[in-house]
Amino acid sequence: MPKKEIELPYRVSYLSILDENGQLDKELEPDIPEDLLLKLHRGMLLARRFDERMLTLQRQGKIGTFAPIKGQEASQLGAVALLEPSDWLVPSFREMPSELWRGKKMENILLVYGGYNEGGHIPSDLNDLPVSIPVGTHPLHAAGIAYAMKYRGKKDVAMTFFGDGATSEGDFFEAMNFASVYQVPLIFVCQNNQWAISVPRSKQTRSRTLAQKALAFDMPCIQVDGNDILAVYAAAKEAVERARSGGGPTLMECITYRMSVHTTADDPKRYRTDEEVAEWEKRDPLVRFQKYLKDKGLLSDEKIQAVDEEVKSEVKAAEGRWEEITRKTPDPLDMFEHLYAETPPHLLEQRAELERELAEKRKEADNG
Amino acid sequence: MTNGVETLRKVTYREAVREAIREAMQKDTRVFLMGEDVGHYGGCFAVSKGLLEEFGPERIRDTPLSESGFVGAGIGAALGGMRPIVEIMTVNFSLLAADQIINNAAVYLHMSGGLFNVPLVIRSATGGGRQVGAQHSRSLEGWFAHIPGIKVLSPATVEDARGMLWTALEDPDPVLIFENSGLYNMEGMLPAGAGAVDIDRARVRREGKDITLISYSASLFKSLDAAEILSREGIEAEVIDLRSLRPLDEKTFLDSVAKTHRALVVDEGWRTGSLAAEISARIMEGAFYELDAPVERLCSAEVPMPYAKHLEEAALPQVDKIVDLARKMVKADG
Incomplete structure (x- = not known):
């Protein structure tokens, strides 16, 4: 009965393909069709502009409290881009880019924050769930859905999003345990945006990575540069393929940054410095991706300008439709x-x- | 069916619940049972004994010891097209899943603007009286009855234990079924063709004219025993079995109070802020001018349930206490 080491074959990979200076690792570059690359760029820009507009509408008192997404466009779209329409998206409350990508209408999102629960309606051809406000309780729903898909012999997978704060919640661990025990087709996507309201990542956990929390459940995991859409896409592709082929769940930790407020009810100047924000602005996922697409010859400044005008007018049109609906005060x-x-x-x-x-x-x- | 007597058979409450689960599993492949020890062990109260062998591990699932986990996953499975029966071993452990029940299952339909029902059934044992101490003897069903968006059932008879589950599974909304652990060994007569029963109406279990005893679950039988004793003294008590704790079928007990003019609520929960308080208030609102005496409540002592047998018995509502209180109420005005 000696005292001995149990060798566990665990390690945590970190993946970065396009760094903050726009340098590309060609060996790791995923093979993404050109039209999808352009669609992803458009999706990121649309989410950025819509987010900005929502902030203005909130400050004007036209909508209620919401959680801005600025800075997290890549760490979401790189992952949801892998989902089929019949797959399940199980979001928290900061997944507007993902929701738009999946086909939710902007006027519906405005309706939610304008006080109309009907805004929670999901287009009928999608299986997505509405936003979940209690932190970290919804990954369990994703685990249950994934279990149902497995039981019913379907090929659909579930993907759930949550933040770094949620990884301290018991439900997150219970969800990983459940998903791993039953080997269900589920991808956990952690948006590690460094702040849980005012509590920094360093105070959330002593763990060196959030990804490693999956190791206790013998679950594959990976940490990626979340502001690098190529890395997010590559990691999500592997995770989704594993889930779809019966290989069970994966935890992805996307390192990103909440460039704006936690919610519109919050003032981040009270707990973080302008210098820190400025550092992360240099790693803006949108700027980085635009450089990549320009280098590839897929975009130019003029084209970017044109797409920008297009998405801005889309936002404006959606706002018009929303105003039309809300002309009638809710009963x-x-x-x-x-x-x-x-x-x-x-x-x-x-x-x-x-x-x-x-x-x-x-x-x-x-x-x- | 020529001879009514022959069509009745004796079953325990436990067997009645098991039959209900078995029938639901046979009728609908979307139904599965999930919880702690429900598989090989057959359930901590032996309710699911034999079901693993009959239906296999895909449908009778032993889960990790993780209440929030399997309730949350049950919500997800319900959203994903299944009809889960989630067993929380006892209501005491439901506290670990309270957020999933109250903050998720109960509001999903609301949060989705009417798009997503959660057809989830949660079964859980409740109640004291088995000498298992403060942390295993709570009666928290009244708490859950406070929450809009869920339905809360409390089957007392073997017929309800047999029949409520299927109706609950057919309900598009989350339904909690609380089974008093003291009832599992109770025997009762079940008609051979027993099946689904309604889950929204109270029942008059004994008719009377002098006082209404309003109760549910294990306290129902204490109330019926008390009514029997009172009857020998010339006091005819009407006994109401609430059956559904949310929504409450107030018409049945208000009608009864209009007849008897006195009401005593017997509830194993704690008195302050209790279901008994709610019923008392409803009588005040709906039948005040019918009353010949103030509404009274007989609840558990407001202490953690004692472990010692004689203390536990003293803490819970008992037949003699019901008899004493009812007698005082009836005799107070002559």
Whole structure:
């Protein structure tokens, strides 16, 4: 009965293909068709512009609190680009680029933050779930969905997104354990954007990487430069193929940065320095990808300008459609909808009570 | 079916639940059972004994010891087209899955603007009286009954233990079924063709004219025993079995109070902020002028459940306490 070392064949890979100076590792460069490269660029730019516009609308008081995505376009789109429409996207609350990529309409996203739950509607040809606000509880839903896909003999996979803060939640570990025990087709995509509101990554965990948390579950993992869309794509391709072919789950840690506020209810100047933000701005995923595409001869400054104008007018048009829908103020009685498939008697009573109150108030107002 | 007596058979509450699970598994391949020790061990209360052999490990799944994990995964599986029955060994451990139940399952339909129902059924043992100490003897079903977006059932009879599950599985919304662990060995008569029952109505289990005892689950039988004793004294108690704790079928107990003019709520939960408090308030709102005496509540003592047998018995509502209180209420106004 000697004391001995148990040799575990574990290591964590780090993947970077296009560095912050735009230097490309040609050996690792993934083979992405040109039209997909351009589509990814367009998706990143659209998400950036829409995010900026949403921030303005929030500051004008037209929409409520939301979580901006600036800086995380590559670390999301590089991964969701691998999904088929029938696959499942299980997002947290900062996945607007992914949602748009999958086909959710901008006016729907505005509806959500304008107070209309109908904005949560997903186009019927997609299997995506609505945003999940409690931190880290939804990877379990993704695990259950992936289990259902496996049980039903489907080839579909699930992909779930969450932040660095979520990796400290118990549910995250329970999800990895469940997914690994049952070997379900699931890709965990951690958006390590360095900040969980005001708590930095260094205070979140002593672990050197977040990716290594998968090792306890004998689950493949990888850490990638999340601001390098080529690296995210390459890593996600391997993970999705593994999941689809019955090889079980993978954890991807995308190192990225939340260039904006946590949510619009937050002031990051209270906990991080301008210098830090400036450092990360140099690693902007959009600028880097544009340089790559220009070097490849797929884009020019003029073309970028043209795409930019296009996406801006798309955002404007969506905003117009949203304003049209919201011209009608939500009916307070709607709050009783969508609680049960069939509204039970006590809720119908509460609804009727509110209806009477509102009618009386209207009557009072009319009588001046 | 010529002879009604012959068509009845004696089963335990445990067997009734097992039959319900078996039938659901046979009827619908989307149904599967998942939880701690439900497979090889046959469930901590032996409810799923034999089902692994019958249905295989894909459908009778032993899970990691991870309540939030398998409840969350159950939500996901329900969203992914399955009809999961998730067993949380006892309600005490549901606290580890409270966020998944309250903050996720209960609001998914709302958050998705009406797009995603969560057809999930959670079964869990509840209640005290088995000398297993404070951390294994809670009755928290009243807490869950506070939460909009879920339904909370409490089968007391073998017929309900047999029949509520299928109706719950057919319901598009999350349903929690609480089985009092003290009932599993109870025997009852089940009609041979017993099957699905409604899950939204209370039942009058004994008719009476002098006082209404409102109860559910294990306390129902204490209330029925009390009614029997009271009857010998000339007091006829009507006994209501709530069956569904959310939504509450208030019409049934308000109608009864309108007849008897007195109400005593018997609830194993703690008194403060309890289901008993809710029922009392509803009677005040809906039948105040029918009352000849203040509504009374008999609940568990507001202490962690004692381990010692005699202390535990003293902490829980008991037949003699129900009898005493009911007698006082009826005799108070002559």
